Amino acid sequence: MDSNQSAQETSSSTGQQPQPQRVQRSQGSLRTKYALNTKLRGEATAPFRTVRLFGFGALMASAGLGLAINSIQLLAGISGAKGPSFDLGGALQSEAIDLGALVLLGFLLRNDLQAREKQLARLAREDNLAALPLRLSNNKSLQVGDLRGFHRLVIIAGPPAQVATSIAEADALREELERRSVFIVGLPTSDDTDGLVPLPQSKEDLRWRASVPLPGLDAWRSFISDQARLAGADVSESGCYISLRIDGRVRGSGRGMVPWDNMLVLPVNDGLFKGPLDFVDGKV
Structure with missing residues (x-):
């Protein structure tokens, strides 16, 4: 018999109501574990956030891949492997565009993740409050x-x-x-x-x-x-x-x-x- 079952039997035998479940936070980690109902309420409150997060992630992957390819070409051009026809200015411009896009998308992604964390924390507190007992x-x-x-x-x-x-x-x-x-x-x-x-x-x-x-x-x-x-x-x-x-x-x-x-x-x-x-x- 696990500890949860023992706690439930103890509370039922004493006639006391079980205490409401609280949000558990793992020590040494910033990640918060939320109940499924809390996550579903978060999805309903901000239905397009998941789409935005997926889009930001996909665009960041594309920008990162482009940055890596441009970096390789830039190094090859600087070393002379591309020959005298290598357009150094164009390569630097592409590098700057990919780097800027990566930074901007990372900023937007981080802000959306922080907003989701705050929202889920608020909803979890409201769920904890909703489980508290009252007597009429x-x-x-x-x-x-x-x-x-x-x-x-x-x-x-x-x-x-x-x-x-x-x-x-x-x-x-x-x-x-x-x-x-x-x-x-x-x-x-x-x-x-x-x-x-x-x-x-x-x-x-x-x-x-x-x-x-x-x-x-x-x-x-x-x-x-x-x-x-x-x-x-x-x-x-x-x-x-x-x-x-x-x-x-x-x-x-x-x-x-x-x-x-x-x-x-x-x-x-x-x-x-x-x-x-x-x-x-x-x-x-």
Whole structure:
């Protein structure tokens, strides 16, 4: 029995939910291993990137071959093997053209590869976020990804007192925020021993707020810590928030309190389809 099977049996026997899979990076290598679903989402987001990469690679191979042939001819001409009729100026011009094309194509290829790496890293982080667990007021468990297409999730992370204050500010605008399908999750980054962060308990909270179940608390905190490290920010005291689009993509994030007033510019979701712009979100 391998270690994965043992871990799954252990989690099922203790009644705890398995932790979401994280993106694995091989040590000593800059290459990142991504799940197939992440790669497919990357292809769908940038469908012509693969064609561009293939084209750049083919053109670089052609330019490199031409450069090698011209270099051989140039050396032969300089050594006198081509005779007095050898056009040195034309050979140098061809050499410069092939070299310039090779450099330009290499630059474009590198930029596209870097853009793909950044895109896949972002999608992998979104996939990790989508796998994190939530608990509704009726004790039903679900994952963040289950809210795609229905809610604009706002994650509030920070000290318990700050999270409680931010939730209270959202409650003051609850009616308008609910009309815009805003759904909030409070995540205390330290133990809430005083019970400052209120838990969703009423039926009305089903479409408004969720909590983080205890088995998934470490995974949530680890995710927030990773995001803060990537951003080069210390949010242990100032707290932070992450706002998602209705399609599950990250719209924006920031330190400190959530700008709830700014979210009132989001389009209202009244359950009726009025056109393809219904799900276009702002930069809040």
